[in-house]
Structure formats: structure tokens, C-alpha cells
Amino acid sequence: MSPRPGDLARLVRAPAALTVPGDVIAGAAAAGGSGPRVLGTAASSVCLYWAGMALNDYADRERDAVERPERPIPSGAVAPGAALAAATGLTAAGLGLAAAGAGRRGLTFALALAGSVWAYDLVLKPTPAGPSGMALARALNVLSGAAHGRIRAAAPAAAAIGAHTAVTTWLSRYEVRGASAAPPAAALGATAVIGAAVASPLWNRPTAGRLPSVLAAGYAGACGQAQIAAAADPSARNVRRAVAAGIHGLMPLQAALTATAGAPVAAVSIAMAFPVAWRTGKRLSPT
Numbered sequence: 001m002s003p004r005p006g007d008l009a010r011l012v013r014a015p016a017a018l019t020v021p022g023d024v025i026a027g028a029a030a031a032g033g034s035g036p037r038v039l040g041t042a043a044s045s046v047c048l049y050w051a052g053m054a055l056n057d058y059a060d061r062e063r064d065a066v067e068r069p070e071r072p073i074p075s076g077a078v079a080p081g082a083a084l085a086a087a088t089g090l091t092a093a094g095l096g097l098a099a100a101g102a103g104r105r106g107l108t109f110a111l112a113l114a115g116s117v118w119a120y121d122l123v124l125k126p127t128p129a130g131p132s133g134m135a136l137a138r139a140l141n142v143l144s145g146a147a148h149g150r151i152r153a154a155a156p157a158a159a160a161i162g163a164h165t166a167v168t169t170w171l172s173r174y175e176v177r178g179a180s181a182a183p184p185a186a187a188l189g190a191t192a193v194i195g196a197a198v199a200s201p202l203w204n205r206p207t208a209g210r211l212p213s214v215l216a217a218g219y220a221g222a223c224g225q226a227q228i229a230a231a232a233d234p235s236a237r238n239v240r241r242a243v244a245a246g247i248h249g250l251m252p253l254q255a256a257l258t259a260t261a262g263a264p265v266a267a268v269s270i271a272m273a274f275p276v277a278w279r280t281g282k283r284l285s286p287t
Contacts, residue, residue: 007077008086011057012050013287015280019247020049022254022270023138023161024145029261030157031149038145040101044110045141047094052117052137055087059121067176091118102147109144116140130173135166138250156203157257164194164253168246174239175287184230184242191227191249195220198256207262215256215271222274223249240287247286248278 003011021042028038057064057073058080065074072078091114098110116137124133139162146154167190171183197203199216226245230238251274259267 003072003078003082007072010284011072011078011083011086012053012090013284014050015277015284016053016247016286017046017049018273018277018280019250019254019286020045020141022251022258022273023141025263025266025270026157026161026254026257026261027142027145027154028149029145029258029263029266030154031146031151032153037102037106037148040097041106041109041144041147044094044097044101044106045113045144047090047097048110048114048117051087051090051094051114052121054083054090055118055121056125058083058087059125098144105147106144109140109147113137113140113144131166131169134169135162138162138165157261160194160198160253160257161250163190164246164250167191168243171239171246172243172287174234174236175243176236178236179230179234179239181231181234184227184234184239187242187246188224188227188231191220191223194253195256198253198260204260205262208260209264211259211264211267212256215252215259215267218271218274219249219252219256222252240285243287244281244285248274248281251277 008014024038024042024045028041057071057078061073061080061083064071069075073080073083095107095110095114099107102109116133120130120133120137124130139158142158142161143151143154167187171179171187174183195216198219199213204212223242223245226238226242230242251270255267255270255274258270
């Protein structure tokens with residue numbers, strides 16, 4: 001029996017894909033690229049993100065049967081073979097969209113991104129290299145937006161997104177059993193450093209104005225509140241909330257990075273989508 005659409009949506013964490021296009025937009029803005037190619041690359045990245053979520057649950061199905069039996073595979077809502085098929089099909093769709101929208105160079109970045117996603121889920125996730133592997137995937141997503149522009153100019157944005165992702169992924173290792181106060185406190189410190197760096201005049205183009213600082217403050221607030229709560233009471237529930245805040249907090253960070261490149265309309269568009277992602281995340285967890 002085929003899985004129901006709602007169960008597939010839970011499998012791939014469908015609403016969390018709202019956090020993906022901002023990577024591509026931030027990379028394109030930094031590199032001076034724009035146009036239809038960015039839309040095709042963003043669509044490709046969404047497919048690869050969903051593929052990674054399905055593959056994640058396929059790879060973790062035995063552990064989830066003990067720790068998270070409510071997830072689609074251990075609950076019986078989605079068969080393991082169907083999850084693997086979804087991951088494979090979505091990967092193929094992502095590569096096809098990249099090739100159609102951005103040509104050979106876009107496909108090259110999509111192949112690298114797909115490789116990093118599959119390597120993370122199947123090999124790196126339980127190892128000490130897991131957070132770095134996830135950070136690499138997000139950084140490549142940023143650079144894919146710069147594929148037809150000045151790629152080197154997008155490197156700082158990729159580094160900021162990668163650093164945030166590494167910290168959030170590291171914190172997610174405490175979602176099931178909770179933590180001491182140190183991990184969420186360290187995540188809070190990283191959020192403060194990243195936010196301050198993005199808001200710094202040294203990062204911003206002269207035409208950026210005050211918008212990057214405003215959006216960087218929004219990023220710090222979006223992530224920091226949950227991280228403070230988790231540091232005060234590092235229960236599994238609070239750590240999960242801090243991780244979810246970190247995932248959604250990518251959007252104001254992406255908006256701030258886009259604004260630093262002097263693209264205020266695109267930056268505000270990403271910021272306006274953030275409340276939508278936050279509300280849908282309360283109904284369908286992004287973790």
C-alpha cells in the first residue's frame with residue numbers, strides 16, 4: 001500500500017523546506033547573480049533537502065523504533081522501501097531541475113550537494129564528523145546559488161550558514177536524552193558571534209544600510225530565546241525546541257546575509273516567510 005500524502009509530508013518534514021531557498025538567494029546575491037536560474041536552483045535544493053529527510057529516516061529506522069516510535073517508518077505509516085524510493089526519486093528530481101535550470105555548472109554543484117547529503121545520512125551522521133558534514137551540505141547550498149556569479153564572493157555567506165548549521169546539528173545530538181547546560185549555552189554564544197559578525201560594517205556593502213543589523217538582531221532573537229531556555233533547563237524537550245529554533249532561525253540569518261549584499265527586496269521576502277515556517281513547524285516538527 002502506498003503511503004498517504006500526509007505521512008510523506010511528515011517523512012520529508014515538508015514545511016521545513018521553507019528554510020532552503022534562502023541559502024540559494026543569499027549565495028546569488030553575494031555573487032551578483034539573479035534571474036530564472038536562481039529559481040531553478042532553489043527548486044532543486046528543495047528536492048535534495050526532502051531527499052535528505054527521507055533518507056535520514058530510512059537510515060535511522062532501527063534507532064527511531066526505540067527513541068522516536070512516532071516517526072513515519074517505525075509507526076508503520078511509511079515502509080522503509082518507500083522512504084528509500086522517495087529519497088532516490090527526489091534526488092533524481094533535484095539533479096534534473098539543476099541541469100534544466102542552471103546547466104552543466106548548476107548540475108555540478110547539485111551533484112556535490114547530493115553527494116554530501118547521502119554521505120551525511122548514510123555514513124557521517126553518527127560520527128564526530130556529522131555536524132561538519134551537515135554544515136558542508138548547507139554551505140554547498142549557498143554556493144550553488146553563486147554558480148553563475150562570483151563564487152568566491154559568496155564564501156563568507158556560505159561560512160556563516162555552515163557555522164550556524166554545524167552548531168545546530170551538534171546540539172541536535174541531545175534531543176532525545178537532554179544535555180547539561182553547556183551545549184545550549186555554547187550554541188547561544190555561537191549565535192551571538194555569528195549575528196554580530198553579519199551586522200558588522202566590515203561585512204556589509206556600503207549600500208546595505210541598517211537592514212542587515214535589524215535582520216541580524218532578528219536572527220539572534222529567533223534562536224537565542226530558545227537557547228537561553230535550554231541552558232536554564234536542558235531537558236530533551238527544551239533542547240528539541242532550541243534545535244527547531246535553530247533550523248527556522250536560518251531564515252532571518254539568510255535574510256541578513258542577503259541584505260549585506262545590497263539586495264533588500266530579496267532579504268525582506270525571506271524574512272516575511274519566516275513566520276510562516278515558524279507556524280507550520282509547530283504543527284509538523286522540522287527535526
